Amino acid sequence: SDHPVLQLNLAETYEALHANGEAAAAYEAALRAKPGWMEAVRKYTSLLLRCRKTETAVSVVEKAIALHPSDAELFALLGRVALKRFDYDPAVRALKKAAPLDPNNTNVACALAAAYEKNGALERGAALMRQAEKDFPSDAAVGAQYVHTLLSARDYDAAFTKLKALYAKNPNDTQILDLYGQYCICRGEDEKADVCYKKINSIDARYFAYEKSAALRSTQTGRFDTARNYIARYLSKHPHDEEALVLSAQLDTAEKKFSSA
Numbered sequence: 001s002d003h004p005v006l007q008l009n010l011a012e013t014y015e016a017l018h019a020n021g022e023a024a025a026a027y028e029a030a031l032r033a034k035p036g037w038m039e040a041v042r043k044y045t046s047l048l049l050r051c052r053k054t055e056t057a058v059s060v061v062e063k064a065i066a067l068h069p070s071d072a073e074l075f076a077l078l079g080r081v082a083l084k085r086f087d088y089d090p091a092v093r094a095l096k097k098a099a100p101l102d103p104n105n106t107n108v109a110c111a112l113a114a115a116y117e118k119n120g121a122l123e124r125g126a127a128l129m130r131q132a133e134k135d136f137p138s139d140a141a142v143g144a145q146y147v148h149t150l151l152s153a154r155d156y157d158a159a160f161t162k163l164k165a166l167y168a169k170n171p172n173d174t175q176i177l178d179l180y181g182q183y184c185i186c187r188g189e190d191e192k193a194d195v196c197y198k199k200i201n202s203i204d205a206r207y208f209a210y211e212k213s214a215a216l217r218s219t220q221t222g223r224f225d226t227a228r229n230y231i232a233r234y235l236s237k238h239p240h241d242e243e244a245l246v247l248s249a250q251l252d253t254a255e256k257k258f259s260s261a
Helices: 004-016 020-033 038-050 054-067 072-084 088-101 106-118 122-135 140-152 156-169 174-186 190-203 209-220 224-237 242-260
Strands: none
Touching: 004 020, 004 038, 020 038, 038 054, 038 072, 054 072, 072 088, 072 106, 088 106, 106 122, 106 140, 122 140, 140 156, 140 174, 156 174, 174 190, 174 209, 190 209, 209 224, 209 242, 224 242
């Protein structure tokens, strides 16, 4: 049948059965019957990202953008796909298009700051998050991204002021404790970081993202041994995490430069 709603339901049924090839075919049929249908685009893209078919994901989203050139959500989606591919320039470009189309969308602002950060445009990311923090002072996701971006830009005092406020509100939030640990590592206070990590372990025994964050911050402060230690521990639990594998490879490169310097 060419009925888009039936095809979408079929796609979701196949996905639930882990029949990803059949699901993809049904999503394609839904989008042929109803080109640029946002719900189908969103769900199909997330299936493609899970299957690591990022190139196909890009083309699905770009086809929809051709039909809806002022849809902020589509540009934001394209930016997120680019981030997944470690394509930071296109990620920044797509998210910069999304931002003015939906100025109150804090997810877009946070994603753009993350893209700037990964692209090495640390001051741009920090400026963007300082503004977002002014505009949306009580938004928790903005607060967390603000702290993360300011730590990367080495604006430790401003990051810590916000971090203390977030922690006072939610002392058992694993993401906030993770950020607290990152701050401690940036400051060279490893024992304090360990206190945060023990607390995370007692709250959620399956939350290990902090090891990846700790590796990143140890790299940022030039402590490659500590970084290698954290990333090895993280990869022993998540051996296929692409971001962690990239960080591990960057550490190898940094250490080679370091030892041959």
